[in-house]
Amino acid sequence: MSINLNTITVKLALSEYGDALLFGLNERDDYVPGLTFKQRLFAWHEASFYGTELAVRQVEDVQVVVLPAEQVIPFFSDPKLLSHVHWNWEGGAARLNVLAPLLTDCLKGKKYIPRLAAYREGRLQWTWDDAALKRAATDRNESSTLQQMLTESSEFTEGLRAAFSAAVSQQYYGTEATAGDLRSEYPLLFDRSGTGTAGMDEAAWLISIGWKADTAPFRPALQLLEPEGDEPHWVLKLVLQDKYDESVLVPIQLSGEGEAAGKWPAAWTPHVTERAAGWSARLRASLPGEQLLSGADMLGAPLSNELAWRFLTADSRRLLEAGWQVLLPAWWETASRKKPRLRAKVSSGEGERSGQSLFGLDSLIDFDWRISIGDADLSESEFAELVARGERLVRFRGQWIPLDPALLAQIQRAMAGMDKSQGLSFQDVLQLHLLGTGDEAENAEAAEEQLQEEATRLRLEVELNGHLLGLIGQLGQQAQWPKPEVPAGLKAELRSYQHDGFAWLAFLRRFGLGACLADDMGLGKTVQLITYLLHLKDNYAAAPKPDAAAKRDPHAAPADWPSLIICPTSVLGNWQKELARFAPSLNVMLHYGSKRLEAGYFYGAASQADVVLTSYATASLDQELLKQFTWGCICLDEAQNIKNAQTKQSVAVRSFPALHRIALTGTPIENRLSELWSIYDFITPGYLGSSKSFQDRFSNAIEKERDERRTNELQRLVKPFMLRRKKKDPAIQLDLPDKNEMKTYIHLTAEQAALYDQTVNELLERVQKLEGIERKGAILSALTRLKQLCDHPALLSKEALQETDPDSGAMAPLNTPALIGRSAKLERLMAMVRELREEDERCLIFTQYVGMGQMLQAVLQQELGEPVLYLNGSTSKTARDRMIDRFQAPARTDSSESASDQPNVFILSLKAGGVGLNLTAANHVFHFDRWWNPAVENQATDRAYRMGQTRDVQVHKFISLGTLEERIDEMLESKQQLSDNVISSSEGWITELSTDALKDLFTLRREWMA
16 A cells, blocks of 8 residues: 655646646645656656756746657656655646547557648648547547547647657657658658648648558549640640549549539549549649639630740649649650750861861851751741741641740840851861760760759750761771871881870871870870871971071961970980980971070071970070971970960960970879860860860869869860870780889977977967968968978078088088988988898989988988989989989999999989989889879879889888878878869968968877877
């Protein structure tokens, strides 16, 4: 027998959100303190952690306990209470004691439905199924009190609905998986716009979203019928479509009062009678009033062309959103899905000039306009005739054509914007063709994605004649390139892919189209161009040489004029040797340094040359001289040197007239898309538009927004003029050895770490006070200091490597152990170089700092006891050529003096030695410090990993742990993945970072300290 120590009366109110606000009264009708009440009532309530998680709030003079909505029904359906307290339940609490178990039965049986009223407000809320609730009440003998309890207080009932909805969400759709299943099964339920319910009652709405099955054997639909015979009007009908045979359509008449008339199967009658009033209400809510009549057939009004157009373009969409089936003429779907097209049809015979060149992208081509709308293909005159009729739906050649005014305006503007009497340029024709005939699958996918927003956007295309179709088809099909014989004067055996490259250059020249040969470093771009130059000489050798004066007239330029090769100073010697080696029959003139000729002599000498060779710097200095000469071909080696279109040398090379333009580069894009534009503006001037239009159209969309469609467009535009093969392409079959890349992680010394921290702290202090260009300068300066610190602390103090002996005045011996001990990088490099030298292997070491290069040379030379070479930007051409010859000389194993003079270690500046050199004698490459651009590092590596290499190449990349170098390496990893997609970046972005971001980027990670 239990003993009641006290009595508590429980009362509550339900908020509009379903939360229960509970309070208690004792035997004297005094309010029980909220904390005491909570501890008593929820002492065994596990869901609220025995009441500890429930809030107590002060409402006027009463302290109430807040029970969250999702816990209300579960608690009251089976309350676990202290047995020594006598509990009285009054008001809402008493009602909940009765209703909660009934609602729990509905929850367990999933007898609930979404609420239409909440859906219309953009919310998802659940309520009980009335029939299921009544059955539960009957089973529990509570049916007599159920209705009274639900109607006593509408406020209580709304709160109860909110609590029930919360319980549904909590118990059945509280996990991501179950919510995903619900969203997948009933997608219309999650269209929170609340549209498409006009005129619907709850039963019709539940059927429309698929929550309840539609048991009717038919579905209602609205069908638009086009005029027949001489009938001038369109007709809109309500039809019943048989679910089991969709070809069966039963037209019916529906009055405004919801009465239906027609001839349908007798079994359909109950369903028609039940739903007719709902159809009538929905139609009134969805269609304009002028389309509806008040008689026996509310849809009996005939429709004019104007109203039919409005129904096709606007009303039908509203009806679909409201859940109606809409049956439109078949031709309308075709016209809606097919984008309108404006085509420039190239005239027959254009481009056929007895096999002669089109002389570039500026050639003009005659054309006629063709306009396609839906399935109709119209000439310019037919289009003008239809437009003059001023109708939106017109019948033409037995079919209906929709003429959208906005579309007509687009077409007319496009036609007016092109002077037909002037024709199209070959550039326009080519671009329109390339952008209009991309990969079919890709186009289909893109069209599907943009169907809704671009349904009426004008599509401008070009229709080629047979000759131009063949020519442009050849541009993108390697198998169709004409393959001329290899010139007899070539002293080399071309690989198959090299023959293809030479053939491609010769093919593009026939049509005055520029070329970018962008093969990987080491695949032989040089020999392909030399073969092309020999081909030019052989094909025009019979032409008489003009006198020097004639050479100065660009408009009188014959095709046998000499070619101009412009390259970095560092590879001038390489070009001289390669031309002499592979094409000794070519007359080569060097225009550089002391060998430069002034104007009077230059033209005479150049007239007799086959190739004039110069550097970028010289070309810029002698711009006025070189641009007076029209060249048979201009070729830029390492064309990334003009990546900045605004530099003096970039402007200079663009100003030189030429019959053909070629760019050679292994990295057409190092950092930004603007570099690609700069190269293409040289080889095909104007083809990619102005710098600003290219930036707006492609650079911003691709680099900032990663726009895949714009990327695909740009790829299609550049592809015909770029040939890019990679060493690992299966078709290349180089049989190169492997390239093994490895990262060597190194700790900072204590001295390096202290200086590193000091530099970072000083920077963070300074940037708080600086702004604008001063702040950027401080950041870039600190960046350089930090990178130098990772190499060696002596680079910051600019200490002399050797000191003068005060007694003798001679240079004291270099203290290499002390230097090595101050830098873990130098110590590790020394050990690895010693090891590879013991195996009689050679190496290249790249660094970007002159001071580091000088230190490496001095230390390695003294420690190894053998000569060590160092090449940087200040090395003269003569010295550079001599270094390369010495290093590439076959290794001597005897003890002769020449053997001891053989250099086996070559230190190079990353910029000066990273391109244009063939150093295959080395099979180890060290990157002593890291560069921001992986393409630049890979170019440097390719000095050793290229044709002619017979051994595996080991690439060692040094990284100081915990430093900025490690961050750079992490960025390079992701950046390398983007390089093939014409996307990259430079270090300029660092200057835009906030102080907190700089701190995160620069601060030394202490966990990596030695």
